[in-house]
Structure formats: C-alpha cells, structure tokens
Amino acid sequence: MLEQLLPEVNWEKVWSATYETVYMTGLSVIATFILGLILGLLLFLTSKNNIWENRPVNIIIGAIVNVGRSIPFIILIILLLPVTKVIVGTILGVNAALPALIIGAAPFYARMVEIALREIDKGVIEAAKSMGAKTSTIIFKVLLPESMPALVSGITVTAIALIGYTAMAGAIGAGGLGNLAFLEGFNRGNTEVTIIATIFILIIVFIIQFIGDIITKAIDKR
Template identity: 50%
Template sequence: MLILDATMLNTIWTGIWETIYMVFFSMLVTYIFGLPLGVILFVTDKGSLYPNRVINLILGFLVNVFRSIPFLILLVLLLPFTRLVVGTTLGSTATIVPLVVSAIPFVARMVESSLKEVDEGVIEAALSMGSNWWQLITKVLLPEAKPSLSVGAVITSVTVLGYSAMAGFVGGGGLGTIAINYGYYRYDNNIMLITVAVIVIIVQLIQVVGMKLVEKIDKR
C-alpha cells in the first residue's frame, strides 16, 4: 500500500498544478503562432490559393528542422534563449519556452493537414461569391476544418504533456521533476509509480474530454 506524508502529498499536488499550468500556457502561445503558420503553409503551397514557392519552401524547411530535433536536445539547445526570455532555465515558466518552440512546428503541420481536408467545392463556392482572402480563411477554411483542428489540439495537448514530463531532467518543474528528483535519484519507486499514474490520468482526462468536445463541434 502506498502511503504518503502530508509534505509529499502537497508536493505532488503542486506538481499537478505546475504541469497543468505548463500545458495550458504552452498550448495557448503555441496556437497563437502555430495556427497562422499552418495557414500560411497551406495557402502558399503549390496549387493552393496563393502559391508562393519561396515562402513555402523557407517556412517548410524551418518547420521540418525543428520537428526533427528530439525534445530533450532542443531543450538543452534553447537554454540560453530560455534564460534570455524568462531570466532562468529552471521551473515551470522556463519550461514553457522550449515546449512552445517544439510544439509550434507540430501544430503548423497539423493545421496545414486539416485545411487540406476541406472540400474544394466549398472553397470554390466562397471564391465565386467574392470572398476576399481574410473572409475565405476565417469564414470558410477554419470553420470547415474545425473538427479536424480540434482533434489536432487534443493530440498536441497530450504531446506537450509528455514533453513537460521530460523537462524534469533539467529541473523543468511539474510532475516530471518530482518523478526524477524523488523517484529516480532517491530510488523511491512509490513516488515514481504515483507520478506516472497521475500523468496517465491527466492524459486520459484530456483525451476523453477533448474527444467529447470534438463530437459536439463536428456537425457532419
């Protein structure tokens, strides 16, 4: 039977909120940058609405480069940048920086893929009615792709949560740091099991709640 004292329970509770904080704000900032980037990749692609080979190749190359770097390596590479942005490389706030940098390319490709699923007939109908580029994107493309975009957001949230746990190796805060400091370095298997179980529960909650929301959004 796993028995924890009040101090350890408080530590785990704090770790849960730090993890939620990291995931929430990382997702918020990621979509502020990743959504427009995905739209640009889509509209500038060959045969798309406003094809621009130069812009598409440059942005596509940068996205592919950052997507190919494993998170732990990217985390270490970004330590100077993280210190420049938030003044420290430790804690949950500092971890948001590499989480955002790693997630933006992932979201951009998911957004691009979601927009490619939109029926071309709907796009042609909007263009024939005189829609400008802003109306086409905000009134047609994004609303039509909303179910797919929502599924992508659920997948991204789970991915970011996993990355936040990895950040525990460099003092990133949250449940990952608790698992490393108490479970790994102090050889406390109980703490390790508890933190893993809590992370699994959070993942399941994100998955279940997220997919329920997707079902409500999807009117097809």
C-alpha cells in the same frame, strides 16, 4: 488514508508538481494552438494552386516546420537555454520550460493544421472565391469552420504530447511531475513517488483526451 497507504509520498509536493504540470501544459497548448495555426495556414495558403501561392515562402516555412519537428525535445531544451535565459531570466522552473515546449510543439501542430485544411473540399473554397469573398472571409468563414473538428482533434493530440515534453523538461529542473518522479522517485529510490507521478500524468492525459473527444463530436456536423 492516502498517507497511511503510501507513507513515502509527500502529497504536498505531489499536488504542487501536478499544478506545475497543468500550468506548463495549459500555457504551452494555448501558445502552440495560435502559433501552429498561423504556420499551418501559411503552409496551406502559399502552396501550389492556393490563394497566396508562393513557392519560395512555402519552402522556407516548410523547412522551419520540418526542422522544428525533427529536433529531439531534450536536445531542443539544451539548444534554447541561452534564449530561455534572455527571455525568462532563468533556465530553471516552470516558466523556463515554456519556450522549448512551444517551439517544440508548434511545428508538430502546424503540420496537423495543414493536413486538416487540405482535406477541405476545394469546391467550397472555389465557391467562396466566385462570390468575391476576401481572403480573410475565406479563412475565417470557410477554412477554419470546415476544418475545426480536425483542428480540435489535432490540438488534443498535441496537448498529450506536450505532457510528455513537460516530463522530460522536469528531468532537467523545469518542475512538474516529471521533476518529482526524477528527483524524489528515481534519485532517492522511492518507487511510490514514481508510480504516483506516473498515475497523475496518466489521469491528466485521460482528462485531456476525454474533453477533446467531447468537443470534437460536438462541433463535427458531418
């Protein structure tokens, strides 16, 4: 049926490209969540009047995060080509896109983590301190549980941004739906392929947003 309606579309390539996009997004989201969470926690904990208050460390981490957020993704990919070559062994393919995807998204999510942590009632943290709670206890029993709805909402937004990043990475040989739209659609003047790739990207975005909203509502006890 689909082959008859859209004869110019190679559906085997479409499904393969969709898998590549989901693969790149999934792995980079997991790594971004972990790295961004660590950076965000460090930003919060080393800020003024917090547990690990340390202005020099806070300034350094803040600068790293700001620089990471400021570099346009397409330029970041180019800058990281030598690093990618060393880590992955190639500058082409889905795995080659992962370093740039993670480094590009982690600082963005780190700021979201910091904002989420700042919204926690200071009284809750002070109460934990007054009861002699260790720093690890405060982090895992107070900070993360209290901020979890915002953290999930933030990683949902970041995941959607990452899909856009994968499309850009695809334009320079990383694979995925972006690569399909560029090579099979734009370069060959095949509008049908471009439209299908766009629709599939939108479907992935809607699914991620739907899942993120459900999880956020389920864990938000306010």
